[in-house]
Amino acid sequence: MEPTVTPASATTDPAAGPRALAHPALAEIRIEGVLHALADPVRLRIVRQLADTTDHLACSTFDLPVSKSTTTHHFRVLRESGVIHQTYRGTAKVSGLRTEDLDALFPGLLATVLAASDRQAERLAAGLPTPG
Amino acid sequence: MEPTVTPASATTDPAAGPRALAHPALAEIRIEGVLHALADPVRLRIVRQLADTTDHLACSTFDLPVSKSTTTHHFRVLRESGVIHQTYRGTAKVSGLRTEDLDALFPGLLATVLAASDRQAERLAAGLPTPG
Numbered sequence: 001m002e003p004t005v006t007p008a009s010a011t012t013d014p015a016a017g018p019r020a021l022a023h024p025a026l027a028e029i030r031i032e033g034v035l036h037a038l039a040d041p042v043r044l045r046i047v048r049q050l051a052d053t054t055d056h057l058a059c060s061t062f063d064l065p066v067s068k069s070t071t072t073h074h075f076r077v078l079r080e081s082g083v084i085h086q087t088y089r090g091t092a093k094v095s096g097l098r099t100e101d102l103d104a105l106f107p108g109l110l111a112t113v114l115a116a117s118d119r120q121a122e123r124l125a126a127g128l129p130t131p132g
Numbered sequence: 133m134e135p136t137v138t139p140a141s142a143t144t145d146p147a148a149g150p151r152a153l154a155h156p157a158l159a160e161i162r163i164e165g166v167l168h169a170l171a172d173p174v175r176l177r178i179v180r181q182l183a184d185t186t187d188h189l190a191c192s193t194f195d196l197p198v199s200k201s202t203t204t205h206h207f208r209v210l211r212e213s214g215v216i217h218q219t220y221r222g223t224a225k226v227s228g229l230r231t232e233d234l235d236a237l238f239p240g241l242l243a244t245v246l247a248a249s250d251r252q253a254e255r256l257a258a259g260l261p262t263p264g
Contacts (some may be wrong), residue, residue, distance in 0.1 A: 031248045035171035039165050107247035108240070116163045116238035 020034035021079060021086045021093075026101050034102065037081035042066055043074045044117050047083060047097065051114050056087070056094035061087070153211060153218045153225075158233050161214035166234065166241070169213035174198055175206045176249050179215065179229065183246050188219070188226035 024033075038044055041063055049062060063069055075095060078084040080119070084095045102110045133198075170176055174196055181194060196203050207227060210216040215234070216227045234242045 032171050032173050032176065033246070033253050035167050035245070039164050039167035039171050044164060106244075106251065108244045109248050112238075112240045112244040113163070113167070116241050119238065122164050 007078070019040060021078060021088075022087060024082045026082075026105065029101065029105055031106060031109075033081035034077040034083055034106065037083045038060075038096050038113055040074065042070075042079055044113075046074060046078065046095075047110075048114060050084065050095060050097045051099075051110075056085075056089070057091045058094050060092070112130075153165065153220075155211060155217060158214075158237065161233065161237055163238060163241075165213035166215055167240065169210050169243055170208075171217045172206065174202075175210055176229075176245075178206060178210065178247060179242075180249060182227060182229045183242075186228075188217075188221070188228040190221070190224045190226050192224070196214045201257075 018080055032051070038047065045064065046062055050057060058073060059071060062071070064074075066074070075086065075093075078095070079086045084096060085098050086095045088094075097110070099110060169220070170179060177196065178194055182189060189202060193208060194203070196206075207216070207218065207225075210227070211218050214230060218225055218227045219228050220226075229242070231242060
């Protein structure tokens with residue numbers, strides 16, 4: 001079963017114009033959707049890179065091993081689940097983590113997932129034995 | 133992109149006989165697979181129920197709003213991702229959380245996800261306003 005994603009039309013402010021991007025309101029963000037968004041290696045890589053800065057980053061900043069259309073898909077999943085905020089800066093779409101929103105809803109979740117992901121990346125890179 | 137799941141044949145001990153169930157070894161458990169397993173409302177419900185006991189529970193213990201075959205699928209996803217351990221007790225399959233393994237690999241992850249899930253369930257049940 002896939003987590004329910006709020007339709008784009010429900011949360012876009014019409015006054016923001018046709019180029020505005022749909023984001024779930026705080027009350028619409030669900031733990032299942034956030035976990036689903038984080039459960040992909042490419043999306044987790046995007047989130048880890050965004051976590052290293054307070055700035056919004058253009059999609060072109062990310063060097064990802066997937067096509068441009070797949071990249072766009074991954075950013076949309078992250079935005080529609082409430083993990084990232086996206087906006088236009090000129091002609092470029094820029095993205096930032098919704099850290100405060102996620103921390104308000106699910107305290108510690110994002111930090112714990114990022115730490116787990118970092119540990120795994122270090123372990124795999126070093127070929128270290130697993131604990132236990 | 134779906135997380136890679138270790139094929140059943142790779143991790144089953146042949147000496148354990150044909151009824152043994154495949155489980156990933158500790159070194160094979162991946163954060164992406166664990167998050168994917170937890171990103172479903174039914175599977176999260178199973179995990180929350182298992183977290184309330186140290187005992188292994190039979191699949192029939194769970195009152196889930198899905199068919200028996202879907203239930204079996206959800207338990208398999210949880211087992212193949214490394215979230216639960218399953219074994220036969222007589223003719224019944226029983227399941228328990230791999231809490232120690234998950235805590236060794238990803239400290240705090242399971243507890244944080246369970247707490248986030250509990251908070252959301254309480255908020256939705258009470259119709260409480262969201263924070264912020």
